[in-house]
Amino acid sequence: MKLIQILKVGVIPILTVLSLLPASNPALADYLNSQGAGGNYRYELWSTDDNSGYYLKIWSSEASSNSDAYSTSRAFTSTREALIYFDCKYAGRNLPECPNVL
DSSP: OHHHHHIIIIIHHHHHHHHHTGGGSOOOOOEEEEEEEETTEEEEEEEOTTSSOEEEEEEETTSOTTSOOSEEOOOBSSHHHHHHHHHHHTSOOOOTTHHHHO
């Protein structure tokens, strides 16, 4: 009987508190920065939760808005770098920066 009381009073509350600690950490999530289109494609520009990196989700312009991304790009260090990549590779724009991107 004493063992059960010790478990109820001491061990169970400690285990409960320990199990709740990880749940109190904020959830990490990526953020949508912008959307656009060019050529036969449209994109969403996303950033990591700490803004340390950016990536593009790219769809064919005819794809449904609910469909999976046609492509997810590599990581970029800036929004400018990501948008130049989209303009050069998918939108078909002839920018001075294009030869360095592809």
